Amino acid sequence: MQLISKDLLGLKELSKEEISLILDTADTMRLVLSANSKKTSHLQGKSVVTLFYENSTRTRLSFEMASKFMGASSANISASGSSVKKGESLIDTARTIDSMATDIVIMRHQQSGAPHLIASKINASVINAGDGMNEHPTQALLDMMTIRKHKGTLEGLKVAIVGDLLHSRVARSNLWGLSKMGAQVYLAGPATMVPPGIERTPAILCSKVEDAVKDADVVMGLRVQLERQQSGLFPSVSEYARFFSISEDVLKMAKSDAILMHPGPCNHGVEMPTAVYDSPQSVINEQVSNGVAVRMAVLYLLTSRRNQ
Amino acid sequence: MRILIKNGLVIDPVKQSREIRNIYIENGIFVSGNGFVTDREIDAEGKAVMPGLIDAHCHLREPGFEYREDIVSGTRSAARGGFTTIACMPNTSPVCDNAAIVEYIIHKAEEQGSCRVLPIGAVTKGQKGSELAEIGLMAEAGIVAVSDDGRPVEQSDMMRKAMIYANQFGLRVISHCEDMSLADGHMNEGIVSTELGLKGIPAAAEEIMVARDIILSEYLNIPIHLAHLSTARSIDLVRMAKDRGVPVTCETCPHYFTLNEEAVRGFNTMAKMNPPLRPESDREAIIAGLVDGTIDIIATDHAPHHADEKEIEFALANNGIVGFETAFALAYTWLVRSGRMSLEKMLAKFTTDPAKILGQKLGTIDSGSPADLIIADLENSFVFDKKQIVGKAKNTPYDGFELYGKIVMTVQGGKIRYEA
Ligand SMILES: [Zn+2]
Ligand SMILES: [Zn+2]
Numbered sequence: 001m002q003l004i005s006k007d008l009l010g011l012k013e014l015s016k017e018e019i020s021l022i023l024d025t026a027d028t029m030r031l032v033l034s035a036n037s038k039k040t041s042h043l044q045g046k047s048v049v050t051l052f053y054e055n056s057t058r059t060r061l062s063f064e065m066a067s068k069f070m071g072a073s074s075a076n077i078s079a080s081g082s083s084v085k086k087g088e089s090l091i092d093t094a095r096t097i098d099s100m101a102t103d104i105v106i107m108r109h110q111q112s113g114a115p116h117l118i119a120s121k122i123n124a125s126v127i128n129a130g131d132g133m134n135e136h137p138t139q140a141l142l143d144m145m146t147i148r149k150h151k152g153t154l155e156g157l158k159v160a161i162v163g164d165l166l167h168s169r170v171a172r173s174n175l176w177g178l179s180k181m182g183a184q185v186y187l188a189g190p191a192t193m194v195p196p197g198i199e200r201t202p203a204i205l206c207s208k209v210e211d212a213v214k215d216a217d218v219v220m221g222l223r224v225q226l227e228r229q230q231s232g233l234f235p236s237v238s239e240y241a242r243f244f245s246i247s248e249d250v251l252k253m254a255k256s257d258a259i260l261m262h263p264g265p266c267n268h269g270v271e272m273p274t275a276v277y278d279s280p281q282s283v284i285n286e287q288v289s290n291g292v293a294v295r296m297a298v299l300y301l302l303t304s305r306r307n308q
Numbered sequence: 309m310r311i312l313i314k315n316g317l318v319i320d321p322v323k324q325s326r327e328i329r330n331i332y333i334e335n336g337i338f339v340s341g342n343g344f345v346t347d348r349e350i351d352a353e354g355k356a357v358m359p360g361l362i363d364a365h366c367h368l369r370e371p372g373f374e375y376r377e378d379i380v381s382g383t384r385s386a387a388r389g390g391f392t393t394i395a396c397m398p399n400t401s402p403v404c405d406n407a408a409i410v411e412y413i414i415h416k417a418e419e420q421g422s423c424r425v426l427p428i429g430a431v432t433k434g435q436k437g438s439e440l441a442e443i444g445l446m447a448e449a450g451i452v453a454v455s456d457d458g459r460p461v462e463q464s465d466m467m468r469k470a471m472i473y474a475n476q477f478g479l480r481v482i483s484h485c486e487d488m489s490l491a492d493g494h495m496n497e498g499i500v501s502t503e504l505g506l507k508g509i510p511a512a513a514e515e516i517m518v519a520r521d522i523i524l525s526e527y528l529n530i531p532i533h534l535a536h537l538s539t540a541r542s543i544d545l546v547r548m549a550k551d552r553g554v555p556v557t558c559e560t561c562p563h564y565f566t567l568n569e570e571a572v573r574g575f576n577t578m579a580k581m582n583p584p585l586r587p588e589s590d591r592e593a594i595i596a597g598l599v600d601g602t603i604d605i606i607a608t609d610h611a612p613h614h615a616d617e618k619e620i621e622f623a624l625a626n627n628g629i630v631g632f633e634t635a636f637a638l639a640y641t642w643l644v645r646s647g648r649m650s651l652e653k654m655l656a657k658f659t660t661d662p663a664k665i666l667g668q669k670l671g672t673i674d675s676g677s678p679a680d681l682i683i684a685d686l687e688n689s690f691v692f693d694k695k696q697i698v699g700k701a702k703n704t705p706y707d708g709f710e711l712y713g714k715i716v717m718t719v720q721g722g723k724i725r726y727e728a
Binding site for chain 2: 012089090091109111112113114116117131132133134135169172195196197198200201
């Protein structure tokens with residue numbers, strides 16, 4: 001079994017079998033990572049380019065470590081630096097990269113669909129490292145990997161996702177992915193930050209955070225950009241924290257063995273208090289290390305598909 | 309030149325009738341056939357012969373955006389689509405907000421164009437929404453309506469003044485209905501926008517302005533024409549207003565009754581327009597509005613763009629599609645061939661009704677009228693190929709569609725403007 005598409009654009013586009021394949025491969029990569037050498041040669045001779053139009057040191061580093069551990073040569077192009085010429089179109093940039101015999105382009109862009117546009121124009125495989133409000137597939141995959149490790153399965157779990165649902169590509173990717181894997185996603189957040197038509201997705205929307213979290217196996221907080229207050233989406237940070245944060249009391253409503261997650265970086269005291277973030281239920285640090293394993297798995301699967 | 313068009317099935321949108329008969333053209337007008345000697349005889353047997361189509365809403369991009377389209381290429385494209393008269397919107401650069409530009413457009417079209425061009429003047433100077441444009445002077449120069457299309461007249465007070473003033477010169481305002489504060493998005497707001505992670509534009513952004521304009525029209529008892537309606541509630545609002553006798557007219561475009569928001573999936577920028585493509589239920593309501601007469605006319609909103617303006621990130625891509633060369637076939641295929649309405653009724657929405665709204669004595673085949681007509685093949689299907697578009701821009705979502713109603717000849721002012 002291998003991945004069907006040359007690209008990883010989103011979990012919307014993946015089948016249940018493909019998601020399982022990535023998660024199984026990631027589990028193996030985790031073993032490799034915990035071994036002493038930390039190196040494999042799966043990507044020997046491959047060239048990987050990270051093309052980031054939005055700053056995200058965490059995600060970029062995670063991908064770069066993954067490629068390095070597997071022996072790929074990697075280059076970084078950031079749009080804020082001089083590498084991308086002003087006014088150069090996305091397609092021109094991607095074609096240039098493609099002409100340098102690049103195997104994989106890892107792309108982050110502020111516009112939904114930008115990686116899809118590039119993927120249709122170049123030979124290299126494109127990994128979506130976050131596009132606008134659309135998807136962040138490797139984040140959701142590492143979330144699923146983390147959940148699966150703790151719960152043994154994704155099937156039948158209750159997963160509560162809390163926060164700014166509207167702007168969150170992490171929420172969307174998790175919603176599509178978890179639902180495909182048989183988990184039931186519950187959502188809660190300010191009503192002004194609920195995406196339209198959510199009732200037509202597999203998710204169940206709750207008006208209170210407590211209702212979403214009650215008896216949950218997994219509680220996931222989402223980052224809220226505090227500047228959104230200025231566009232009228234919520235009245236104040238303190239009011240947001242009062243009604244929409246995952247407080248200790250809220251977390252108590254979940255199952256006693258529930259795990260707590262957050263894609264980071266977290267606004268402490270807003271999305272959740274520090275005490276919750278640091279609580280024994282929190283698996284947030286583990287998410288980060290699983291991120292490297294998932295990205296190794298994706299790089300491995302896409303390159304082995306290319307080799308055939 | 310004298311032209312005889314023989315044995316065609318002549319469709320008359322005025323009399324709402326059809327008969328096989330001959331058509332005679334002399335000195336640019338339709339004449340009766342007594343003692344007619346012809347220079348050219350055209351056999352239209354098995355084909356439909358109809359008045360030339362009138363488009364009350366298009367964008368020719370000249371002056372200022374000739375890299376997208378110009379008057380020569382735009383009118384050539386119109387002629388291929390069966391249009392003999394087109395009304396072009398003023399959002400050019402500079403904006404068509406004064407008599408000199410009106411005269412330029414008319415002159416250029418007469419000299420070099422392939423159909424009649426009727427300019428629409430801006431409502432406000434520079435389409436900025438704050439001061440009235442010289443509507444009277446533009447009326448003298450030949451505009452047929454005023455509009456700030458591309459954007460709404462946001463201030464209700466400015467809209468009211470514009471309606472009153474334009475009405476004094478026998479013109480109506482064509483309103484681009486959009487509440488800008490709600491329209492900060494890139495496609496219809498709903499499940500598809502959520503699934504694609506694109507910012508949505510709710511139907512309410514259109515409907516709020518439709519309601520406002522109807523209220524102003526009713527209060528002032530002055531006609532208003534609403535451009536490119538796309539939602540069920542917009543149509544309901546117009547239907548109720550018409551029942552009360554409000555002098556409101558409206559248009560839709562072929563894309564709103566042939567496509568729905570699903571066309572955007574895959575971040576397809578060819579399906580990006582303003583107003584956006586709506587859900588299937590709205591598409592159905594647009595057809596119902598056309599069938600029951602709530603929607604007066606079908607306009608193209610022909611909006612040419614350069615390939616570079618469409619082959620980019622979805623949110624950054626320009627709104628709009630080219631429309632001339634598909635409009636008739638789309639309407640014929642979706643409305644007539646599907647059995648929803650008669651050809652005569654559909655044709656009136658492309659001819660007599662836009663003529664009325666623009667105050668023109670056009671769209672008929674009566675003797676003495678300008679000889680504008682088209683011949684179409686209604687029997688055989690064809691596959692639309694965007695590579696064959698004769699306009700400069702090829703931004704269409706209909707490439708590869710199988711359609712009926714191919715235009716085989718366009719005659720305008722007694723001249724053959726297009727021949728397949
Ligand atoms: Zn408009
Ligand atoms: Zn327009």
